[in-house]
Amino acid sequence: MTTFGTRLHTMFKGRLxxxxxxxxxxxxxxxQNRLGGGELRHERWVIYKKGEDPSAVPPEWWVWLHHGxxxxxxVSKRHPWQAxxxxxATGTAKAYHPQGSDYDGGKRAKATGDYESWSPEE
Amino acid sequence: MAKVIVDGIPVEVPNGSSVxxxxxxxxKEIPRFCYHDKLSVAGNCRMCMVEITGxxxxxxxxxxxxxxxxxxxxxxxETIRTARRSTMELxxxxxxxxxxxxxxxxxxxxxxxxxxxGRDCSRYTxxxxxxxxxxxxxxxxxxxxxxxxCTRCIxxxxxxxxxxxxxxxxxxxxxxxxxxIEQSLVxxxxxxxxxxxxxxxxxxxxxxxxxxxxxxxxxxSIDVVDAVGTNIMLQIRGNEVMRVLPxxxxxxxxEWLSDKxxxxxxxxxxxxxxxxxxxxxxxxxxxxxTETIQYVADKLKTVAADRIGAIAGDLCDAESMLALKHLVxxxxxxxxxxxxDNAYYDISERGNYVFNSSIAGIExxxxxxxxxxxxxxxxxxxxxxIRKRWLSLTEQFPIAYIGELPDDPTYKIDHxxxxxxxxxxxxxxxxxxxxxxxxxxxPMIILGHGALIRPDSKVIFEKTMALANAIxxxxxDWNGFNILHHAASRVAGLDLGFIPQGQGKDVAAMINxxxxxxxxxxADEVDISTLSPECFxxxxxxxxxxxxxxxxxxxPGATYTEKSGTYVNTEGRVQRSFRAICPPGEAKEEWSVICxxxxxxxxxxxxxxxxxLRQYMTEVNPVFAQxxxxxxxxAVSVGDGxxxxxxxxxxxxxxxDYFLTNSISRAxxxxxxxSKLRYAPSAEAAE
Numbered sequence: 001m002t003t004f005g006t007r008l009h010t011m012f013k014g015r016l017x018x019x020x021x022x023x024x025x026x027x028x029x030x031x032q033n034r035l036g037g038g039e040l041r042h043e044r045w046v047i048y049k050k051g052e053d054p055s056a057v058p059p060e061w062w063v064w065l066h067h068g069x070x071x072x073x074x075v076s077k078r079h080p081w082q083a084x085x086x087x088x089a090t091g092t093a094k095a096y097h098p099q100g101s102d103y104d105g106g107k108r109a110k111a112t113g114d115y116e117s118w119s120p121e122e
Numbered sequence: 123m124a125k126v127i128v129d130g131i132p133v134e135v136p137n138g139s140s141v142x143x144x145x146x147x148x149x150k151e152i153p154r155f156c157y158h159d160k161l162s163v164a165g166n167c168r169m170c171m172v173e174i175t176g177x178x179x180x181x182x183x184x185x186x187x188x189x190x191x192x193x194x195x196x197x198x199x200e201t202i203r204t205a206r207r208s209t210m211e212l213x214x215x216x217x218x219x220x221x222x223x224x225x226x227x228x229x230x231x232x233x234x235x236x237x238x239x240g241r242d243c244s245r246y247t248x249x250x251x252x253x254x255x256x257x258x259x260x261x262x263x264x265x266x267x268x269x270x271x272c273t274r275c276i277x278x279x280x281x282x283x284x285x286x287x288x289x290x291x292x293x294x295x296x297x298x299x300x301x302x303i304e305q306s307l308v309x310x311x312x313x314x315x316x317x318x319x320x321x322x323x324x325x326x327x328x329x330x331x332x333x334x335x336x337x338x339x340x341x342x343s344i345d346v347v348d349a350v351g352t353n354i355m356l357q358i359r360g361n362e363v364m365r366v367l368p369x370x371x372x373x374x375x376x377e378w379l380s381d382k383x384x385x386x387x388x389x390x391x392x393x394x395x396x397x398x399x400x401x402x403x404x405x406x407x408x409x410x411x412t413e414t415i416q417y418v419a420d421k422l423k424t425v426a427a428d429r430i431g432a433i434a435g436d437l438c439d440a441e442s443m444l445a446l447k448h449l450v451x452x453x454x455x456x457x458x459x460x461x462x463d464n465a466y467y468d469i470s471e472r473g474n475y476v477f478n479s480s481i482a483g484i485e486x487x488x489x490x491x492x493x494x495x496x497x498x499x500x501x502x503x504x505x506x507x508i509r510k511r512w513l514s515l516t517e518q519f520p521i522a523y524i525g526e527l528p529d530d531p532t533y534k535i536d537h538x539x540x541x542x543x544x545x546x547x548x549x550x551x552x553x554x555x556x557x558x559x560x561x562x563x564x565p566m567i568i569l570g571h572g573a574l575i576r577p578d579s580k581v582i583f584e585k586t587m588a589l590a591n592a593i594x595x596x597x598x599d600w601n602g603f604n605i606l607h608h609a610a611s612r613v614a615g616l617d618l619g620f621i622p623q624g625q626g627k628d629v630a631a632m633i634n635x636x637x638x639x640x641x642x643x644x645a646d647e648v649d650i651s652t653l654s655p656e657c658f659x660x661x662x663x664x665x666x667x668x669x670x671x672x673x674x675x676x677x678p679g680a681t682y683t684e685k686s687g688t689y690v691n692t693e694g695r696v697q698r699s700f701r702a703i704c705p706p707g708e709a710k711e712e713w714s715v716i717c718x719x720x721x722x723x724x725x726x727x728x729x730x731x732x733x734x735l736r737q738y739m740t741e742v743n744p745v746f747a748q749x750x751x752x753x754x755x756x757a758v759s760v761g762d763g764x765x766x767x768x769x770x771x772x773x774x775x776x777x778x779d780y781f782l783t784n785s786i787s788r789a790x791x792x793x794x795x796x797s798k799l800r801y802a803p804s805a806e807a808a809e
Contacts, residue, residue, distance in 0.1 A: 112332070113362035115391040115706045118666025120399065120406040 226322030259306025284532030351691025389790030396707025427454030435644030439687025456626030460615025495570020540772030
């Protein structure tokens with residue numbers, strides 16, 4: 001979600017360019033107000049959904065957002081073998097934990113250097 | 123001394139040295155495969171070629187060519203290099219190019235020298251030789267196609283090990299090294315074949331394909347499986363000891379290591395005590411260190427001081443024994459004992475319980491009497507030294523044994539019998555062997571634990587001492603009275619006074635109801651079946667065995683690889699090891715736990731850390747001040763009034779199973795397999 005200032009800026013200076021498949025809105029400024037790549041060009045920004053960080057932007061829109069293309073790559077250009085895009089999960093419950101991590105139960109397969117401990121049942 | 127000029131450098135070497143030794147004295151490295159310092163000269167690899175100016179045939183193999191006065195030797199010239207390249211090409215004709223899958227890779231003499239003298243391509247188009255692999259037991263892996271016929275292994279088994287198990291069959295390029303019959307090697311020193319082999323023909327079987335030599339880090343240590351105090355190098359990767367290699371020390375082990383010391387290391391990873399346990403309602407439950415230390419301290423407070431006892435095992439370091447002795451004495455008890463087998467020692471003088479002649483001194487002796495000991499099993503490396511002396515051609519070395527012979531001693535002996543009465547006969551001069559001892563200039567007597575753990579061991583000890591005096595074994599410059607220990611911690615324990623003093627109780631008295639609280643410091647070999655169920659047992663050690671199952675509190679400890687410790691070998695040589703890896707789980711060095719319990723009990727302790735503990739150790743006994751040296755009192759005084767009679771039963775061997783003598787080797791799968799093959803061969807046919 002946006003701050004109040006960003007909303008005002010978007011309302012007065014922005015122009016909606018499009019929305020991605022998940023519903024994030026992408027804007028650019030009405031005037032060419034930013035110097036970049038050696039020329040004056042439109043400022044581009046995205047309004048995230050709640051709790052998102054920049055890694056949530058799908059690659060189709062990422063390239064437009066970073067002035068890599070004049071328009072976002074249409075979703076129809078996706079190949080069937082392409083994996084679907086996920087935002088970075090670090091710090092969330094879905095984050096990756098290696099085998100044996102304490103966040104993942106702390107159990108791992110046997111490895112060299114392991115020892116067998118004694119227990120009274122022996 | 124002969125003066126030789128090597129590459130313009132004049133050196134002086136003893137007469138009879140080889141040219142190779144002269145070159146080494148001049149600091150020149152000569153490539154070699156078959157030559158080995160400690161073995162006889164074979165001269166069959168032809169790699170050590172050097173040029174001798176003025177000789178009729180200038181190119182000679184330096185290892186087998188004796189030096190002559192004024193000889194001019196060239197170690198590097200185009201002719202020599204061509205000769206060495208040709209030798210290398212011949213060796214590589216039949217050597218497979220399997221370095222990437224060979225365990226010797228990275229530490230292979232052939233690989234190293236091929237860098238200097240190898241051709242970049244092969245001119246050989248015929249078929250290569252292939253050799254069937256030989257079975258040499260569970261310790262040695264063979265890939266005989268890699269063999270370059272240097273015959274080091276044959277010479278090792280013939281000369282050092284004395285078992286003559288390997289030999290060569292067929293001739294020329296078809297020569298094969300073979301143990302003749304398909305059975306496991308019987309030498310206790312067979313692991314040294316792996317070190318001796320310059321290529322990957324003989325490699326370690328239990329750790330095959332486990333590591334590469336360049337992945338390992340080295341830590342100097344001391345072997346604890348016997349009392350020789352073999353200098354070893356622990357090679358570790360991560361937190362795991364991958365390999366044990368002997369370090370060169372001509373005073374102790376030359377460059378050999380016993381099989382038990384080398385291959386029992388997989389026992390370091392099994393049955394480990396890695397957390398404290400407390401018995402609650404008849405069941406052992408896991409506990410924290412804080413709770414356990416408080417629990418032990420509370421228990422020790424409740425019992426009368428003279429009802430507390432401590433027994434130290436055979437693998438303990440001197441530090442932990444001293445800490446425990448200080449704690450137990452500080453609580454007011456004198457019940458400490460490091461003699462699990464209840465052996466008899468006269469500790470009035472240090473010379474009475476150590477190997478006075480020193481191991482290197484065996485080579486100076488000229489007659490030997492062994493009583494109640496079988497050094498081949500109790501100290502294989504020391505036995506190799508006896509064999510070395512026996513083999514030397516300069517003087518005869520008559521050897522006699524009194525006691526049971528479980529195996530071939532690896533040299534020719536005069537077996538006098540098994541009865542201790544023979545000592546009386548020798549003393550009375552009624553036996554032929556006593557004349558040999560009397561005529562010898564430096565006679566030696568080795569008294570082993572077969573004679574010291576009997577009810578009449580005091581009599582045997584004193585009579586043997588009297589015999590030593592009678593034959594002149596103890597003089598100003600020679601002390602031939604020796605006790606051979608087989609427990610690594612024993613001499614240190616005796617030096618520190620870890621034995622009952624004053625009214626103190628010994629092991630037998632402690633086990634049979636003499637104490638209410640028994641602290642067992644790695645004591646796994648004590649028979650605790652007669653221990654009363656009311657006795658509170660504190661077991662401190664690294665392996666869970668019978669004693670741990672019986673314990674009321676278990677304090678997990680560190681093995682010799684996991685702590686820096688001081689050990690005293692049978693000669694009385696103080697040696698120090700370093701810590702290679704960390705103890706598993708929550709286990710801690712024994713002395714630090716004892717120190718914490720002492721603090722909880724408010725016992726005044728003159729040490730806080732390892733450094734101050736070692737300082738305290740030198741105060742308790744000054745011998746600990748100097749490491750690596752032997753300083754024994756020369757004169758051993760004993761009265762001739764040895765009284766008492768011998769028991770009837772013969773002197774038996776003290777070790778019944780060489781491979782399973784301590785908690786580490788008993789936990790080792792390799793050692794168990796070796797034991798099965800050696801002592802119950804019918805159960806397991808050779809593969």
